[in-house]
Amino acid sequence: MASSIADHNFGSAKRLLNAKDYSRVFDDPDARASHRNLLLLAKHNDRTGHRLGLVIAKKHVRLAVDRNRIKRLAREFFRTQPSTESPMDVVLLARGGVGKLDNAELSSILQLQWQKLVRHTTKTEPGTSQDS
RNA sequence: CGAGUCGGUCAGACGAUCGCUUCCUGGCAGCGUUUACGUGGUUCGGGGGGAGGAAAGUCCGGGCUCCAUAGGGCAGAGUGCCAGGUAACGCCUGGGGGGCGAGAGCCUACGGAAAGUGCAACAGAAAGGAUACCGCCUGGUUCGCCAGGUAAGGGUGAAAAGGUGCGGUAAGAGCGCACCGCGCGGCUGGCAACAGGCGUGGCGAUGGUAAACCCCACUCGGAGCAAGACCAAAUAGGAAUCCGUUAGCUGUGGCCCGCAGUGGAUUCGGGUAGGUCGCUACAGGCAGGUGGUGACACCUGUCGCAGAUGAAUGAUCGUCCACGACAGAACCCGGCUUAUCGACCGACUCACUAA
Numbered sequence: 001m002a003s004s005i006a007d008h009n010f011g012s013a014k015r016l017l018n019a020k021d022y023s024r025v026f027d028d029p030d031a032r033a034s035h036r037n038l039l040l041l042a043k044h045n046d047r048t049g050h051r052l053g054l055v056i057a058k059k060h061v062r063l064a065v066d067r068n069r070i071k072r073l074a075r076e077f078f079r080t081q082p083s084t085e086s087p088m089d090v091v092l093l094a095r096g097g098v099g100k101l102d103n104a105e106l107s108s109i110l111q112l113q114w115q116k117l118v119r120h121t122t123k124t125e126p127g128t129s130q131d132s
Numbered sequence: 133c134g135a136g137u138c139g140g141u142c143a144g145a146c147g148a149u150c151g152c153u154u155c156c157u158g159g160c161a162g163c164g165u166u167u168a169c170g171u172g173g174u175u176c177g178g179g180g181g182g183a184g185g186a187a188a189g190u191c192c193g194g195g196c197u198c199c200a201u202a203g204g205g206c207a208g209a210g211u212g213c214c215a216g217g218u219a220a221c222g223c224c225u226g227g228g229g230g231g232c233g234a235g236a237g238c239c240u241a242c243g244g245a246a247a248g249u250g251c252a253a254c255a256g257a258a259a260g261g262a263u264a265c266c267g268c269c270u271g272g273u274u275c276g277c278c279a280g281g282u283a284a285g286g287g288u289g290a291a292a293a294g295g296u297g298c299g300g301u302a303a304g305a306g307c308g309c310a311c312c313g314c315g316c317g318g319c320u321g322g323c324a325a326c327a328g329g330c331g332u333g334g335c336g337a338u339g340g341u342a343a344a345c346c347c348c349a350c351u352c353g354g355a356g357c358a359a360g361a362c363c364a365a366a367u368a369g370g371a372a373u374c375c376g377u378u379a380g381c382u383g384u385g386g387c388c389c390g391c392a393g394u395g396g397a398u399u400c401g402g403g404u405a406g407g408u409c410g411c412u413a414c415a416g417g418c419a420g421g422u423g424g425u426g427a428c429a430c431c432u433g434u435c436g437c438a439g440a441u442g443a444a445u446g447a448u449c450g451u452c453c454a455c456g457a458c459a460g461a462a463c464c465c466g467g468c469u470u471a472u473c474g475a476c477c478g479a480c481u482c483a484c485u486a487a
Binding site: 015016055076103 | 443444445
């Protein structure tokens with residue numbers, strides 16, 4: 001419990017693992033952060049930390065090398081984020097043009113969108129709005 | 133040194149910190165239990181491995197798996213000079229023919245048009261068992277032209293029915309001769325493709341196109357790891373309607389035969405899309421030897437070289453330089469094709485200078 005600040009690993013507990021996990025986020029997201037190159041969806045979970053899922057469609061990023069690069073960068077970013085008091089399941093969707101960004105640009109975009117997402121979720125009060 | 137041809141190798145390097153995955157190993161929870169011990173994990177250490185020459189396009193060929201022991205015929209598809217290599221190929225090697233280049237070399241779907249069918253705009257006199265516009269020659273003539281001979285010359289066209297030369301002739305013509313080309317028949321060399329002589333036919337019949345239909349020869353059963361197997365669970369079981377009962381239906385794409393199985397179709401309602409295996413050790417890499425012109429084969433030694441599954445192989449910083457291209461495994465191999473910043477090695481050709 002009480003996932004520590006120095007917890008920077010990224011095992012299977014930190015990832016969305018099957019279709020159920022994904023559709024839970026898609027069907028009723030608590031928060032969203034949109035950018036012209038990507039979209040973040042989030043839903044509170046009852047676990048000890050954030051979990052990340054990635055949807056990088058071939059339609060939006062043509063080359064496999066770029067798709068892998070985006071996934072790695074996104075994982076790296078979420079790995080290094082400190083866990084907040086309200087853990088979430090987050091899904092990152094790629095949009096067109098992400099493949100053209102370099103690593104530094106992508107990182108700064110992720111930083112910005114993540115902050116937006118955190119503000120959103122703290123506003124919508126994690127404890128009470130458990131179900132609708 | 134300059135220009136070029138062919139073959140091969142590499143695919144930024146080093147360090148620090150933080151991660152991912154897999155294997156080995158040690159500790160520590162948990163579980164089984166007679167202390168031993170076994171098992172074992174969203175746990176903590178230590179150590180090892182972790183994308184490519186194209187991983188790509190999915191264009192061929194295999195292995196493997198299932199369908200039915202994959203058997204006969206049709207249809208369909210593919211291949212197409214010869215001989216080897218190989219598990220196999222549309223690949224590779226060697227050879228032959230043709231073409232390009234000064235050369236090293238490179239390119240080449242390269243079987244059949246005297247089985248048949250089709251196609252060829254325009255131009256042109258005539259385009260396939262053709263034809264005579266101008267011209268040339270002979271004869272006649274009312275001097276306008278007419279009859280006949282001819283295919284050398286002009287003109288048209290992508291292509292005009294052997295070519296060049298000499299003889300010949302009224303002018304011409306394989307009409308005759310020489311050489312070349314072509315057809316046919318021996319001979320010699322070669323496993324063969326084919327090459328080289330020799331003889332023969334005057335060549336009024338063999339024009340082109342077969343990545344047009346077609347003919348001939350040879351090859352091919354189908355589907356793919358979401359193949360397929362197993363585990364707890366599930367496919368169960370149920371209701372309604374319609375069709376059928378020596379048939380029909382099902383069985384990987386077509387049809388017929390053969391073979392195997394069996395009532396079938398639709399709708400309603402219900403349930404699954406968890407885990408393990410397949411999954412990486414091999415037509416395997418490297419070194420040496422033997423045989424072969426070579427592709428390659430055989431022998432000996434040695435090495436262990438990714439196995440993910442919402443999908444690992446990365447991020448940041450520092451230093452250096454020739455400032456880093458194309459690009460990411462998904463069952464596995466052999467090829468082909470396409471993309472690609474550059475660096476290096478070997479063999480060879482041409483030109484120039486020097487010796």
